[in-house]
Amino acid sequence: MISPQRITRVAGYGMTQAADAYVYRPTSVEEIRSVFEEARASGRKVTLRGAGRSYGDGNIGAESLLIDITRMNRILAWDSASGIIDCESGVTIENLWRYCLEDGYWPPVVTGTMYPTLGGALGMNVHGKNNYCQGTIGEHVVDMDVLFPTGELKTLTNEDDLFYAVISSAGLLGVITRVKLKMHRVASGNLDVWAEAAKNWDEQFALFEKYEHDADYMVSWVDCFSKGAKAGRGQFHGAWYKQREDLGSRVASNQDLPALILGIFPKSVLWRELKLFCNRPGMRLLNAAKQFASSTIGNNKMHDQSLVAFSFLLDYVPDWRRAYEPGGFIQYQTFVPKEHAKAVFAQQIRLQQEYNLESFLGVLKRHRPDRFFFSHAVDGYSLALDFKVTEKNKAKLWELAHKMNDLTLKNGGRFYFAKDSTLRPEDAEQYLGDALHKFRVFKSEYDPEGLLSSELARRLKLS
Ligand SMILES: Cc1cc2nc3c(=O)[nH]c(=O)nc-3n(C[C@H](O)[C@H](O)[C@H](O)COP(=O)(O)OP(=O)(O)OC[C@H]3O[C@@H](n4cnc5c(N)ncnc54)[C@H](O)[C@@H]3O)c2cc1C
Incomplete structure (x- = not known):
C-alpha cells in the first residue's frame, strides 16, 4: 500500500502542465530498486525527475511513482x-x-x-x-x-x-x-565577451558564420516583434576563454551574481516588476528598449565577464517564470539545417505576428549533429521562443505551434523534448525515424513491463 502522504502536485517548469504523483526521494540504488518493486506490486508507472527544469511534460507522470533524484x-x-x-x-x-x-x-x-x-x-x-x-x-x-x-x-x-x-x-x-x-x-574564471548588434536576419546569420571558427560560445537575442527590413534584429554575443593564468581573479567564491540590481533593487522581487510588462505592449516596449541599448551603448564592445554571469543569465532574476502566472508559458525550440534556417525562422516569426502571438523572447544558437537516439541537434541553428499561455490564447497558440512544427519538419528540422509541449505522435515519428524503432527494441529488452513512463511518453506514444 503506497502512502497517500506521498501525493504531491508536480509541474513542468513552464507551469502549463502538472500532475499528482507519489513522490519518492531515494538516496541509494537499493532504494530506487525498491520503488520499481512497489510500482510492479501496485500496477503503477514510474516517472523520473531531476531538478524539474524541463519546460513541458517530460518530468511529470499522473498517478505514477515519481523518483526525484535530487538527494x-x-x-x-x-x-x-x-x-x-x-x-x-x-x-x-x-x-x-x-x-x-x-x-x-x-x-x-x-x-x-x-x-x-x-x-x-x-x-x-x-x-x-x-x-x-x-x-x-x-x-x-x-x-x-x-x-x-x-x-x-x-x-x-x-x-x-x-x-x-x-x-x-x-x-x-x-x-x-x-x-x-x-x-x-580553464585558465581564468572570466571570459572575453564580444557584443554586436544585428539589424536583421542577414546580419544575425553573418555574425554566426564570422565567429563560428574561433569563438568558444555564441548566442544571439532576437526581437520577435520587429518586422519588414528590421525582422530578425537583435544582439549577438561571442565569448572566448582567456588564455592567460588569472584564475585567481574569479575563483568559485566570487562568481556569485549580486543580490541587488544597480546596487539598489533586490533581485528577489524583480519578477513582480517583470509581470507588469508580461503582455504584448509591455514586451514590445522591452524588446525595443533592448534593441536601442544593444545598438548604441552596448554595441561593438569586448568586455570581461565571469563564467557564471555569461552562462546563467536566466538565473539573474530568481523566480522570473512567475511573471507568466497564472497560465504559465511554453518554450518552443526548433532546430533547422543551416541551408534553411534563415527562411524557416523568418517565416515562423511572421506567422506569430499574423496570429498576434509574438514570442516575448527569442534566442538563436548554432548546433552540430550527434549520434544520440533522440537527438535534437542538426548542422544548423535553433530558435528558442517563449510564449505566454492563457485560457483565452491556448487553442490559438497550439494551432500556431502546429503550423511552425510543419515548417520545421518540411525543412528537415528537429525538436527537443526538454522544450516541447505541442508535438503530436506523427511529428515525433517523422523526425525520429529509425531511432524510434531502435529505442523501442531496447525498451522491450530493458523495461519489458513498460514501467518507465511520463506525460511526454504518453502524449507522443513513444513506448
Ligand atoms: C531557465 C532555463 C534555461 C535552460 N537552458 C537550456 C539550454 O541552454 N540548453 C538546454 O539543452 N536545455 C536548457 N534548459 C532545459 C534543461 O536544461 C533541461 O530540461 C534539463 O533536462 C533539466 O534537467 P533537470 O535536472 O531539471 O531534469 P528534469 O527536467 O527533472 O528531467 C529531465 C528528463 O530527464 C529524465 N531524468 C531525470 N533524472 C534522470 C536520471 N537520473 N536518469 C535518467 N533520466 C532522468 C526525466 O524523466 C526527464 O525526462 C533550460 C531550462 C531552463 C528552465
Whole structure:
C-alpha cells in the first residue's frame, strides 16, 4: 500500500502542465530498486525527475511513482590532474562549477540555468552556447551507471549502443545513478565577451558564420516583434576563454551574481516588476528598449565577464517564470539545417505576428549533429521562443505551434523534448525515424513491463 502522504502536485517548469504523483526521494540504488518493486506490486508507472527544469511534460507522470533524484547528490571522486569527476546523478551543474572551478575546471557543457541535475541533463542530453564546437553533455561522459527497471545495474561507455539510447531517452529506459564526466580546463574564471548588434536576419546569420571558427560560445537575442527590413534584429554575443593564468581573479567564491540590481533593487522581487510588462505592449516596449541599448551603448564592445554571469543569465532574476502566472508559458525550440534556417525562422516569426502571438523572447544558437537516439541537434541553428499561455490564447497558440512544427519538419528540422509541449505522435515519428524503432527494441529488452513512463511518453506514444 503506497502512502497517500506521498501525493504531491508536480509541474513542468513552464507551469502549463502538472500532475499528482507519489513522490519518492531515494538516496541509494537499493532504494530506487525498491520503488520499481512497489510500482510492479501496485500496477503503477514510474516517472523520473531531476531538478524539474524541463519546460513541458517530460518530468511529470499522473498517478505514477515519481523518483526525484535530487538527494543522490554526492561527489564520489575528483581528480584535478585529469579533470575527471565521478558523482551521483543528482549533482547539479551548480555543484560541479562550485566544486571544480577552484582547481581551474568548468563543466564542458552548461545550460542557461545552473540548476539542472546531471541525471536530468543526460535524460534530455542538453546543449550549451558551445554546441557547435563541444557537442552535447553526453559527449563528455566517460562512463555512467544505469539501473534498469528489471533491477539490472550496468556501467555504460560510448562504446555501447545502449549508452546512446539511454542518454537523450527522457528517462524512459533506465535510471542514471552515477556519472563520470570530463571537465573542461580553464585558465581564468572570466571570459572575453564580444557584443554586436544585428539589424536583421542577414546580419544575425553573418555574425554566426564570422565567429563560428574561433569563438568558444555564441548566442544571439532576437526581437520577435520587429518586422519588414528590421525582422530578425537583435544582439549577438561571442565569448572566448582567456588564455592567460588569472584564475585567481574569479575563483568559485566570487562568481556569485549580486543580490541587488544597480546596487539598489533586490533581485528577489524583480519578477513582480517583470509581470507588469508580461503582455504584448509591455514586451514590445522591452524588446525595443533592448534593441536601442544593444545598438548604441552596448554595441561593438569586448568586455570581461565571469563564467557564471555569461552562462546563467536566466538565473539573474530568481523566480522570473512567475511573471507568466497564472497560465504559465511554453518554450518552443526548433532546430533547422543551416541551408534553411534563415527562411524557416523568418517565416515562423511572421506567422506569430499574423496570429498576434509574438514570442516575448527569442534566442538563436548554432548546433552540430550527434549520434544520440533522440537527438535534437542538426548542422544548423535553433530558435528558442517563449510564449505566454492563457485560457483565452491556448487553442490559438497550439494551432500556431502546429503550423511552425510543419515548417520545421518540411525543412528537415528537429525538436527537443526538454522544450516541447505541442508535438503530436506523427511529428515525433517523422523526425525520429529509425531511432524510434531502435529505442523501442531496447525498451522491450530493458523495461519489458513498460514501467518507465511520463506525460511526454504518453502524449507522443513513444513506448
Ligand atoms: C531557465 C532555463 C534555461 C535552460 N537552458 C537550456 C539550454 O541552454 N540548453 C538546454 O539543452 N536545455 C536548457 N534548459 C532545459 C534543461 O536544461 C533541461 O530540461 C534539463 O533536462 C533539466 O534537467 P533537470 O535536472 O531539471 O531534469 P528534469 O527536467 O527533472 O528531467 C529531465 C528528463 O530527464 C529524465 N531524468 C531525470 N533524472 C534522470 C536520471 N537520473 N536518469 C535518467 N533520466 C532522468 C526525466 O524523466 C526527464 O525526462 C533550460 C531550462 C531552463 C528552465
